Amino acid sequence: MRTSVTSAGDIARDIPRAPPPMAMLAELTHRCPLACPYCSNPIELTRANEELSTEEWIGVFRQAADLGVLHLHLSGGEPASRRDLVELTRAAVSLGLYTNLITSGVGLTGARIGSLADAGLDHLQLSLQGVSPESADRIGGYQGGYERKMAVAAWVAGAGIPLTLNAVCHRENMGEIDAMIELAIRLKARRVEIATVQFHGWAERNKAALMPTREQVERATRTVAEAREKYQGVLVIDYVPADYHSRYPKACMGGWGRVGLNVTPSGRVLPCHAAETIPSLSFENVRETSLAAIWYDSDAFNAYRGEDWMPELCRSCERKKVDFGGCRCQAMALAGDASATDPVCIRSPLRERLTREADALSTTQSAGLIYRGR
Amino acid sequence: MSGDAPRISGSSVVKLARGVRLREDPVRGQTVLLAPESAMALDDIAVAIVEALDGKRSLERIAADFAEKFDAPVARIAEDVETFIHELAVRRMLEIVE
Ligand code: SF4
Numbered sequence: 001m002r003t004s005v006t007s008a009g010d011i012a013r014d015i016p017r018a019p020p021p022m023a024m025l026a027e028l029t030h031r032c033p034l035a036c037p038y039c040s041n042p043i044e045l046t047r048a049n050e051e052l053s054t055e056e057w058i059g060v061f062r063q064a065a066d067l068g069v070l071h072l073h074l075s076g077g078e079p080a081s082r083r084d085l086v087e088l089t090r091a092a093v094s095l096g097l098y099t100n101l102i103t104s105g106v107g108l109t110g111a112r113i114g115s116l117a118d119a120g121l122d123h124l125q126l127s128l129q130g131v132s133p134e135s136a137d138r139i140g141g142y143q144g145g146y147e148r149k150m151a152v153a154a155w156v157a158g159a160g161i162p163l164t165l166n167a168v169c170h171r172e173n174m175g176e177i178d179a180m181i182e183l184a185i186r187l188k189a190r191r192v193e194i195a196t197v198q199f200h201g202w203a204e205r206n207k208a209a210l211m212p213t214r215e216q217v218e219r220a221t222r223t224v225a226e227a228r229e230k231y232q233g234v235l236v237i238d239y240v241p242a243d244y245h246s247r248y249p250k251a252c253m254g255g256w257g258r259v260g261l262n263v264t265p266s267g268r269v270l271p272c273h274a275a276e277t278i279p280s281l282s283f284e285n286v287r288e289t290s291l292a293a294i295w296y297d298s299d300a301f302n303a304y305r306g307e308d309w310m311p312e313l314c315r316s317c318e319r320k321k322v323d324f325g326g327c328r329c330q331a332m333a334l335a336g337d338a339s340a341t342d343p344v345c346i347r348s349p350l351r352e353r354l355t356r357e358a359d360a361l362s363t364t365q366s367a368g369l370i371y372r373g374r
Numbered sequence: 375m376s377g378d379a380p381r382i383s384g385s386s387v388v389k390l391a392r393g394v395r396l397r398e399d400p401v402r403g404q405t406v407l408l409a410p411e412s413a414m415a416l417d418d419i420a421v422a423i424v425e426a427l428d429g430k431r432s433l434e435r436i437a438a439d440f441a442e443k444f445d446a447p448v449a450r451i452a453e454d455v456e457t458f459i460h461e462l463a464v465r466r467m468l469e470i471v472e
Pocket residue numbers: 032033034035036038039040041076077078104127372
């Protein structure tokens with residue numbers, strides 16, 4: 001089914017009608033006790049008094065369920081900073097949404113985890129900043145964070161909530177992947193998600209300190225392959241390799257406006273969490289527009305659907321159905337043009353320069369960390 | 375720490391692990407098996423298998439029941455069940471009862 005729409009520039013474009021969204025990420029708040037230097041929250045954090053209310057969030061969840069969303073991710077900032085977290089969870093579950101909490105663990109107590117389990121929480125993802133108190137608390141910028149996480153993992157296991165451990169890997173902890181996997185098993189996680197740092201948000205400012213070296217990336221790939229074999233049926237290992245060291249870009253978000261959407265703490269709806277870095281787009285708010293209208297009809301969601309927006313390089317490439325031309329926000333950040341071929345693609349004219357820069361950055365000595373604002 | 379995956383055989387009794395559930399998806403007109411980060415659209419046979427994982431019957435028993443119900447060769451059904459169950463097990467979607 002195809003519908004023709006007229007874009008802002010008055011040029012008729014052929015935009016395939018999008019399928020219903022599968023997943024929604026609700027950034028309940030930007031508040032967070034931690035200060036990770038790779039935090040993907042925007043540099044301009046939303047203030048607490050601008051956040052959607054409990055009723056507003058529940059209304060958004062209902063619209064999402066009606067629209068066809070199956071998975072709801074409650075995220076942030078730190079979602080436990082919301083006092084209504086249990087209430088929101090209960091409402092989401094009662095709407096049939098598969099409800100997943102993405103948390104640093106700080107702000108959760110045994111009693112609160114018990115209430116979340118009673119509310120029907122389907123799954124919990126606990127972020128890990130390192131495998132020892134020293135490294136974890138240094139990266140998270142929060143004393144006692146590691147210890148709290150270990151306690152949280154035990155409470156979660158005790159309450160019977162399935163657990164995934166999430167870790168962002170970067171130059172400082174790339175050698176700890178083995179240890180992360182072992183820790184995940186010790187904490188009775190079923191899954192571990194190890195994602196190489198992406199340079200959006202605060203991470204962009206820490207590129208020189210966080211960029212992994214080529215050797216690290218190669219070693220990590222081997223480590224993951226070995227661990228997957230060793231722990232088959234015990235632990236599912238999801239690994240997101242480094243962009244800068246791959247040949248082709250990732251299908252960011254499974255393609256722009258194809259699979260999922262993000263709602264910011266104040267209700268703006270984005271095709272991906274970094275979309276606001278694209279200055280030519282404006283984003284609508286669930287306070288004014290329905291989620292369905294935003295998903296199907298808004299200019300921002302339609303901007304990079306289909307193929308008409310693509311540069312010739314991608315349009316003539318057979319991988320366009322696999323990676324959809326890569327990440328728009330990365331194209332914006334690195335090529336200065338959101339509709340360029342993702343510069344990490346081996347076919348992009350910018351790729352060579354990028355590789356040189358990444359290599360240079362990864363060997364930069366003693367770059368200090370700039371922590372996220374709180 | 376052992377890296378050994380639990381063995382599943384015909385005599386195993388399994389059920390869906392917590393956090394894995396079957397749901398109607400009225401918007402797309404299908405039945406889906408939901409797990410963390412995954413939604414599997416199931417055909418009728420797969421739905422029947424998942425619904426039969428009651429935590430009481432062994433996989434052999436389930437295959438035999440299907441063979442009788444659908445009047446089909448038990449060996450072929452047992453193979454279907456085994457393939458599908460293996461896929462779920464690798465994705466950590468099952469709990470082994472015994
Ligand atoms: S990445 Fe760190 S600072 Fe950012 S929201 Fe998550 S825990 Fe908080």
